[in-house]
Amino acid sequence: MSIVAERSHDTKEIYDSIAEQYVEFKKAPYRTAVEQYTFFDLMLLKNERERGKNARILDLACGDGHYTRKLRDLFPDASYLCGLDISSSMIDIAKQREIEHPKNIDYICADGKDLPPSETPYDIITAIYYLNYAQTHEDLRAMIKGVYDQLKPGGSFYSMNENVRSPMDGFNNPMHKKYTFYREYSGDSLRAGQPIKYTYYWDVNTPSKCVFFNYYMPPSTYEDLFKECGFSSFEWVPVQCNPKIDNVSFFDDLVRLPHVIGIIAKK
Ligand SMILES: C[S@@+](CC[C@H](N)C(=O)[O-])C[C@H]1O[C@@H](n2cnc3c(N)ncnc32)[C@H](O)[C@@H]1O
Numbered sequence: 001m002s003i004v005a006e007r008s009h010d011t012k013e014i015y016d017s018i019a020e021q022y023v024e025f026k027k028a029p030y031r032t033a034v035e036q037y038t039f040f041d042l043m044l045l046k047n048e049r050e051r052g053k054n055a056r057i058l059d060l061a062c063g064d065g066h067y068t069r070k071l072r073d074l075f076p077d078a079s080y081l082c083g084l085d086i087s088s089s090m091i092d093i094a095k096q097r098e099i100e101h102p103k104n105i106d107y108i109c110a111d112g113k114d115l116p117p118s119e120t121p122y123d124i125i126t127a128i129y130y131l132n133y134a135q136t137h138e139d140l141r142a143m144i145k146g147v148y149d150q151l152k153p154g155g156s157f158y159s160m161n162e163n164v165r166s167p168m169d170g171f172n173n174p175m176h177k178k179y180t181f182y183r184e185y186s187g188d189s190l191r192a193g194q195p196i197k198y199t200y201y202w203d204v205n206t207p208s209k210c211v212f213f214n215y216y217m218p219p220s221t222y223e224d225l226f227k228e229c230g231f232s233s234f235e236w237v238p239v240q241c242n243p244k245i246d247n248v249s250f251f252d253d254l255v256r257l258p259h260v261i262g263i264i265a266k267k
Helices: 011-025 029-048 066-074 088-100 137-150 174-179 219-228 248-256
Strands: 056-060 080-085 106-109 122-128 151-162 181-184 195-203 206-215 233-237 260-266
Touching: 011 088, 011 195, 011 206, 029 066, 029 122, 029 151, 029 233, 029 248, 029 260, 056 066, 066 080, 066 122, 080 088, 088 106, 122 137, 137 151, 137 219, 174 181, 174 248, 219 233
Parallel strands: 056 080, 056 122, 080 106, 122 151
Antiparallel strands: 151 260, 181 195, 195 206, 233 260
């Protein structure tokens, strides 16, 4: 049986079942050294330092609110901050954290594809791993159109996404296990809608039960759909490692063959 035959197509069901383990794996060092550094320092702070101060911000596919809480720390005076996720287990964890350590964040359980156009649109929408759950061209269009409809004119979308521009040796490469994950697909080539299976590893020899699937769409499909939905600009942002940390060289392989890439799009 091929690896992809084991999959469930239901992303909500998967995240409802792996929510607690997923939260544990957010502690992996590459999250702060590479993912967070690229997203916050190279993308958000570089572009939104002023507007972020009193912006309305929506964090799509917020999961347990890991980055939503960090957004509040980054922009303490943002006028409204909301996290949205399709998984009720993820949102339950996020709401519990909000009760324990209030940060003035609203959390909503909903499918980002089904949101009606907002009457009070957002200045900034963030999404750390969201568009890569589109299994079809239509799904991806609905997600991107949903973002567009929730943004104010002049608003911006910032995302970290499955690296659909990855070289082929960025897949099925055991090297990634030292960063706590293995990323694989089966078949001879990547086609639109193809599942990319992630297995998280406790250490390089020990896979966890935390398994989920992202879905591939060609980079040109992303670029075309952002344009078609009305965005005025679209940019890919390659990840970098924070140069100020002690062990920068440990992340060299990840930065050379990253599983993740940034997206900035302006309405
Ligand atoms: C890899 S997790 C990322 C969570 C969080 N952004 C983070 O980085 O910690 C992906 C999240 O996307 C959510 N998700 C997937 N499809 C979604 C959809 N259509 N609408 C809203 N959330 C969705 C999943 O439930 C899951 O919590």
